[in-house]
Amino acid sequence: MLLPFFRRHVRTHHLDIGVGTGYSLAKSDLPNDTAITLRDLSPSSLEAARLRIGRAGARTIKHDVMTPFPGAKCFYSISLFYLLHCLPGPLEAKGSIFGNLKHSLRPDGVLFGATILSCEAGHNAFGRKLMSLYNSKGIFGNRHDTQAGFEAFLRKHFGEVSLQREGCVLMFSASQSIDR
């Protein structure tokens, strides 16, 4: 479900934030002229993703997504894949990321992503154990992440919001940013 969703939204000038190993970009068969920027807190993730996607022109930027990044509205698409559930709460802090990133999107651009929701989403017993362990170790910070919460923050910053649920994973896309 995740890869087709990623492929559907990625465009020619793309910013991927929280790159991991670059899996989604590497598997998306992007046209050769796609301009890719990778942003992550971890230099080793940036390097792993850069090598995996194998694009000579790919830019890498070390940056904490929780802080604003100055720059022009230059990207046609921005992805946040499996990043938000790794960030510390509260949900308001994650919501402000949408407000920062809309300033990097072209007026016709799209912000999209996928994230694992809190236990409210109905994890099974194994999932609940894993959630508890990961949250206690700081690997996840999604104890308070709800679909309604994400939807409210997305709608605060974007005129067009679409949400899709697969089990405990929320996939979202947002466009037509609202300037305020």
Ligand SMILES: C[S@@+](CC[C@H](N)C(=O)[O-])C[C@H]1O[C@@H](n2cnc3c(N)ncnc32)[C@H](O)[C@@H]1O
């Ligand atoms: C689970 S991985 C994402 C995997 C990848 N996007 C995928 O879908 O396969 C989370 C990534 O987010 C990065 N990350 C964690 N906190 C971050 C932050 N505050 N700002 C930017 N990147 C962060 C980690 O270094 C890691 O590369």
